[in-house]
Amino acid sequence: xxxxxxxxxxxxxxxxxxxxxxxxxxxxxxxxxxxxxxxxxxxxxxxxxxxxxxxxxxxxxxxxxxxxxxxxxxxxxxxxxxxxxxxxxxxxxxxxxxxxxxx
Amino acid sequence: xxxxxxxxxxxxxxxxxxxxxxxxxxxxxxxxxxxxxxxxxxxxxxxxxxxxxxxxxxxxxxxxxxxxxxxxxxxxxxxxxxxxxxxxxxxxxxxxxxxxxxxxxxxxxxxxxxxxxxxxxxxxxxxxxxxxxxxxxxxxxxxxxxxxxxxxxxxxxxxxxxxxxxxxxxxxxxxxxxxxxxxxxxxxxxxxxxxxxxxxxxxxxxxxxxxxxxxxxxxxxxxxxxxxxxxxxxxxxxxxxxxxxxxxxxxxxxxxxxxxxxxxxxxxxxxxxxxxxxxxxxxxxxxxxxxxxxxxxxxxxxxxxxxxxxxxxxxxxxxxxxxxxxxxxxxxxxxxxxxxxxxxxxxxxxxxxxxxxxxxxxxxxxxxxxxxxxxxxxxxxxxxxxxxxxxxxxxxxxxxxxxxxxxxxxxxxxxxxxxxxxxxxxxxxxxxxxxxxxxxxxxxxxxxxxxxxxxxxxxxxxxxxxxxxxxxxxxxxxxxxxxxxxxxxxxxxxxxxxxxxxxxxxxxxxxxxxxxxxxxxxxxxxxxxxxxxxxxxxxxxxxxxxxxxxxxxxxxxxxxxxxxxxxxxxxxx
Numbered sequence: 001x002x003x004x005x006x007x008x009x010x011x012x013x014x015x016x017x018x019x020x021x022x023x024x025x026x027x028x029x030x031x032x033x034x035x036x037x038x039x040x041x042x043x044x045x046x047x048x049x050x051x052x053x054x055x056x057x058x059x060x061x062x063x064x065x066x067x068x069x070x071x072x073x074x075x076x077x078x079x080x081x082x083x084x085x086x087x088x089x090x091x092x093x094x095x096x097x098x099x100x101x102x103x
Numbered sequence: 104x105x106x107x108x109x110x111x112x113x114x115x116x117x118x119x120x121x122x123x124x125x126x127x128x129x130x131x132x133x134x135x136x137x138x139x140x141x142x143x144x145x146x147x148x149x150x151x152x153x154x155x156x157x158x159x160x161x162x163x164x165x166x167x168x169x170x171x172x173x174x175x176x177x178x179x180x181x182x183x184x185x186x187x188x189x190x191x192x193x194x195x196x197x198x199x200x201x202x203x204x205x206x207x208x209x210x211x212x213x214x215x216x217x218x219x220x221x222x223x224x225x226x227x228x229x230x231x232x233x234x235x236x237x238x239x240x241x242x243x244x245x246x247x248x249x250x251x252x253x254x255x256x257x258x259x260x261x262x263x264x265x266x267x268x269x270x271x272x273x274x275x276x277x278x279x280x281x282x283x284x285x286x287x288x289x290x291x292x293x294x295x296x297x298x299x300x301x302x303x304x305x306x307x308x309x310x311x312x313x314x315x316x317x318x319x320x321x322x323x324x325x326x327x328x329x330x331x332x333x334x335x336x337x338x339x340x341x342x343x344x345x346x347x348x349x350x351x352x353x354x355x356x357x358x359x360x361x362x363x364x365x366x367x368x369x370x371x372x373x374x375x376x377x378x379x380x381x382x383x384x385x386x387x388x389x390x391x392x393x394x395x396x397x398x399x400x401x402x403x404x405x406x407x408x409x410x411x412x413x414x415x416x417x418x419x420x421x422x423x424x425x426x427x428x429x430x431x432x433x434x435x436x437x438x439x440x441x442x443x444x445x446x447x448x449x450x451x452x453x454x455x456x457x458x459x460x461x462x463x464x465x466x467x468x469x470x471x472x473x474x475x476x477x478x479x480x481x482x483x484x485x486x487x488x489x490x491x492x493x494x495x496x497x498x499x500x501x502x503x504x505x506x507x508x509x510x511x512x513x514x515x516x517x518x519x520x521x522x523x524x525x526x527x528x529x530x531x532x533x534x535x536x537x538x539x540x541x542x543x544x545x546x547x548x549x550x551x552x553x554x555x556x557x558x559x560x561x562x563x564x565x566x567x568x569x570x571x572x573x574x575x576x577x578x579x580x581x582x583x584x585x586x587x588x589x590x591x592x593x594x595x596x597x598x599x600x601x602x603x604x605x606x607x608x609x610x611x612x613x614x615x616x617x618x619x620x621x622x623x624x625x626x627x628x629x630x631x632x633x634x635x636x637x638x639x640x641x642x643x644x645x646x647x648x649x650x651x652x653x654x655x656x657x658x659x660x661x662x663x664x665x666x667x668x669x670x671x672x673x674x675x676x
Binding site: 006009010017020023024027028031034035038042043046047049050053056062063064066067070071072074075076078079081082083085086089090093094096097100101 | 172175176179182183186189190191194303304307311383386387388389391398401402405429432433435436439440442443446447450454582653656657660661662664665666667
């Protein structure tokens with residue numbers, strides 16, 4: 001009987017460990033990309049508001065732009081990152097399933 | 104009157120559902136079986152319901168009124184914490200099947216010592232987090248009924264302890280989901296109706312211009328229960344119980360208890376600990392001139408909330424009701440949406456409060472702005488009903504968060520710290536009850552002395568402590584196989600000592616350099632790297648034979664359906 005990668009994993013062979021670590025690395029890279037996207041925008045916001053005090057004199061919806069910009073839009077960004085991440089993470093796991101247990 | 108009825112209704116409903124729920128969820132494994140039927144939306148509402156505490160309901164608007172737009176970083180961080188949970192923790196931890204962080208520590212590192220250490224950290228975080236809930240309860244009951252501060256603190260402490268000890272609130276997803284919608288409705292409806300009633304934002308000059316908060320044209324009368332030290336930003340006349348008095352600009356005066364009267368248009372004096380700010384200063388989200396919203400403080404706060412959420416003891420337990428890893432992820436995405444919905448509204452109260460209830464600057468109790476605003480903005484029955492609604496929502500916030508925390512505290516004391524051994528279920532249940540009743544005493548005592556501290560600041564400490572202890576433990580435990588028990592223990596101690604040490608140093612010292620002050624108020628930016636470094640360095644230099652991490656890695660990361668992980672998680676109890 002042919003040994004599948006699944007057996008290697010279940011028996012904790014060196015090969016199995018390799019498959020698992022490849023998956024973990026892929027997941028970490030995905031999370032890191034999402035983290036950079038999030039951190040880049042949110043991390044830059046306080047600095048941008050500090051360096052561009054003029055934003056406070058621009059009014060949107062009757063509020064200074066500097067307030068509007070942190071009050072609502074970042075939440076939309078969070079949700080967008082979360083949805084994209086969730087899809088990619090599930091796709092990674094699906095391709096791992098296909099690799100480990102060929103249909 | 105309406106408000107008291109509304110509070111009684113929310114409390115009664117919570118207690119009733121709790122008692123009814125005991126019959127439904129007798130044991131933790133029942134809870135697990137029941138969880139199969141719960142959809143991600145229900146789970147997400149339950150998680151959000153438990154998470155939205157006094158800090159979200161009262162604290163954000165209160166801090167915004169006090170320090171200005173710098174407070175708006177709080178809801179951002181509170182929500183971003185779930186993004187961190189989603190990216191690094193939700194799915195693997197659910198697969199691993201650990202109920203609590205102590206469970207995770209013991210199962211992953213094979214060390215009972217780390218488990219006990221983690222248990223003490225849980226008590227520390229829960230303590231920091233419980234105090235502001237009780238403080239909120241004292242404030243709310245005082246605002247609504249005029250009862251002394253301690254009445255609300257003791258009452259909510261007692262109700263929560265009894266509720267938890269009787270087994271209520273234990274994993275009852277539907278109750279917590281109901282609490283989420285109660286809170287969101289209670290904060291959203293008054294905010295929208297007030298904006299419509301006032302025709303948008305009134306008096307923008309005071310909000311964003313050069314003006315300091317002023318008494319309304321008809322003058323201002325404030326009742327003081329106790330003498331209050333205030334600073335008058337501008338010279339003005341005022342009255343104490345009708346007797347005229349005069350204050351110079353910048354003068355510090357201890358106002359006696361009684362009725363303080365200010366003429367129309369007079370600049371409102373500010374209580375100790377509050378800076379009088381012009382609208383323009385107040386509206387700045389980041390302020391380099393050494394105010395409360397200094398860049399160091401903002402970044403440290405964002406870091407603490409982003410990394411701290413995953414370490415809150417009452418949050419991870421809820422993830423257990425997800426049937427598997429992908430469901431845990433789907434739930435987290437929905438939590439982000441539900442939190443975004445709620446956090447759209449506190450800002451309305453913070454903005455309106457500056458103009459409509461400036462007397463809170465004098466009393467120093469800006470944390471009660473959400474409660475005071477409806478009646479101030481809309482005199483008459485309309486305001487009274489809306490005031491009752493926000494009071495009920497606030498109570499929903501204290502009850503749900505405090506109950507979740509008390510379950511964690513009682514569980515930690517009775518399972519992790521009580522002398523182990525072969526205790527049967529009845530003994531364990533009795534221990535759990537004793538722990539719930541005993542565990543509430545310390546937070547109640549602290550809440551009684553901590554009246555002067557802002558709800559948001561207290562909660563910020565809980566996040567800082569969680570971010571500097573459990574965040575590195577979870578992240579390294581899940582993603583880095585070389586973490587050892589000794590490394591984890593060192594990191595936990597290093598992070599906890601650094602964070603609490605800085606916080607208490609900040610309480611003891613007063614008024615230094617603004618950057619130093621910011622670090623002492625929100626130490627995460629220092630203590631998180633210290634904890635990570637300690638864990639990594641000690642683990643790498645640990646020469647003892649390591650537990651093979653392979654099985655744990657497989658359990659956490661192997662997708663479902665391959666028969667590789669634990670599949671059926673470890674069930675304690």
